[in-house]
Amino acid sequence: MKFQADRSTLIRALAHIQSVAEKRNTIPILANVLLSIENGTLRLTATDMEIAVVEEVAAEGLRDGAATAPASVIYEIVRKLPDGSVVELDHAGGDAPLALRAGRYATSLNVLPVEDFPSMVAGDLPYSFTVPAGVLRGLIDRTRFAISTEETRYYLNGIYFHVAESDAGPMLRAVATDGHRLARVETELPPGAEGIPGVIIPRKTVNELRKLLDEGAADVEIMLSETRIQFRAGTVTLTSKLIDGTFPEYERVIPKGNDRIMRVGKHDFATAVARVAAISQERSRPVKLSVQTNLLTLSAISPDQGMAKEELDENSVSYDAPPIEIGFQARYLNDITDQIENEVEFAFADSAAPTLVRDTNSPSALYVLMPMRV
Structure with missing residues (x-):
């Protein structure tokens, strides 16, 4: 050679x-x-x-x-x-x-x-469809932060891709969860994807695929079976085994009756969370959200460092429901708000129930966040 x-x-x-x-x-x-x-x-x-x-x-x-x-x-x-x-x-x-x-x-x-040198033959891949690279990039970016890293729950160590029914008809949906937060994003079902099996794409494969999507290919051809998946983007072909496991029935943890709605500017909220959380180096320490009519108070307490508090008023916050106090891990809040462009919508039930988080400009994305005791 x-x-x-x-x-x-x-x-x-x-x-x-x-x-x-x-x-x-x-x-x-x-x-x-x-x-x-x-x-x-x-x-x-x-x-x-x-x-x-x-x-x-x-x-x-x-x-x-x-x-x-x-x-x-x-x-x-x-x-x-x-x-x-x-x-x-x-x-x-x-x-x-x-x-x-x-x-x-x-x-x-x-x-x-x-x-x-081993040959990893893909075998028969009966399902084939094409997705624009930008669409696939969005599905990955808005879900992969929620992939679990707990190896004992191996069936959560990837993104679950499947066909789901919605009010707009069948959609291609991507879901990831680690038990503390859940990300669900969907897009119009591409031709040829009808009837595909639900598959769990491993975390390493997701990360390698994401790198390829920045290389300028306009479309990605996806071929899959129940055990393997293959992506073709430009001159690159990525073949991967799929996680052999059953993804949980995630719809059961998505709350349906959360009616206390708060809307807040993404930038103001994210920077306030970062400033308040800086009081503590403990990643698991919660930030408390105290919400009243058009007023949000964020606070955090560290036994070693002290406490921090910041208020956001009606210039950033819209809320007209009974007051509520609820705590979340700061990193989880920022992971979700990183996926949102302008305005974040929180739908609360009470201080112990899962909270729904949405991007007001993107109805295709939905997030669930479990609260922490404060």
């Missing part, structure tokens, strides 16, 4: 690849990238046996073939080369090292046999 490629082309592809390759693994080959050149197309592949990423880029093929080499090492070398460099990679075959040259720089890297 021998080819030449522009540094800018190579670094972009390696950035996708190296984050999937397993650097700390008992199977050494999983730390490598598979480089193969054929008819002027360079294909880079990495896998951790749960996810596989394949990217095709143009290169000047001097000798067709394939080799594997440490993904993170190649990435670091190419990243530190000068802009405009032409990178040449040459592998004579067998146990010979992979030679990398760029200008006056030269190095050689140990390889592992191409035959040992």
Whole structure:
């Protein structure tokens, strides 16, 4: 195998690849990238046996073939080369090292046999549809903050994608929850997505996919079965296993009768929460919301540091219901308000019941937040 490629082309592809390759693994080959050149197309592949990423880029093929080499090492070398460099990679075959040259720089890297590189075959993917990259990006951004990191509840370690019925007809819905907060966002059902099974896309896959959505592809082709999913965006194909588990019946935790409605400007509210919460370094310490007619008082107490309080009046707050005092973890409040553009709507029931949070400009998104005792 021998080819030449522009540094800018190579670094972009390696950035996708190296984050999937397993650097700390008992199977050494999983730390490598598979480089193969054929008819002027360079294909880079990495896998951790749960996810596989394949990217095709143009290169000047001097000798067709394939080799594997440490993904993170190649990435670091190419990243530190000068802009405009032409990178040449040459592998004579067998146990010979992979030679990398760029200008006056030269190095050689140990390889592992191409035959040992695992193939993560997607198999039959009977469902196929296309989603605009911007729409998929919105579904991910507004839900992934609520993905659970508790490994024992593995079925919550991803985003649940499924078809759901609404007043506007069938929708493609994304849901994530960690038991403390829930995010539910939906979009118009794309043609071809009718009848797809509900699937849980793992957190790592979600994060890798999100990186690809910033690369300029207009549309993303999604193919899936009950066990695997594949995304094609531009020149990149991401294949992943799905979480083998049952997502909980989340609709049961979405309150229906919350009728104490408070609307508050997102910026004023988020910055007030941040200032009040700064009194304590404890991530779990609550911020108390005391709500009266068109007046919101936020407060926090730290046994070690003291207390903080801030008021928002009718210039920022609209509320016309019985007074209520309720506490939430500051980080959870900010995670939700980060997804909202201008005005936040809180729908309370009482100080112990789940609270509904909405973006007044985006009816497609809904959030549920569990209160804390204050």
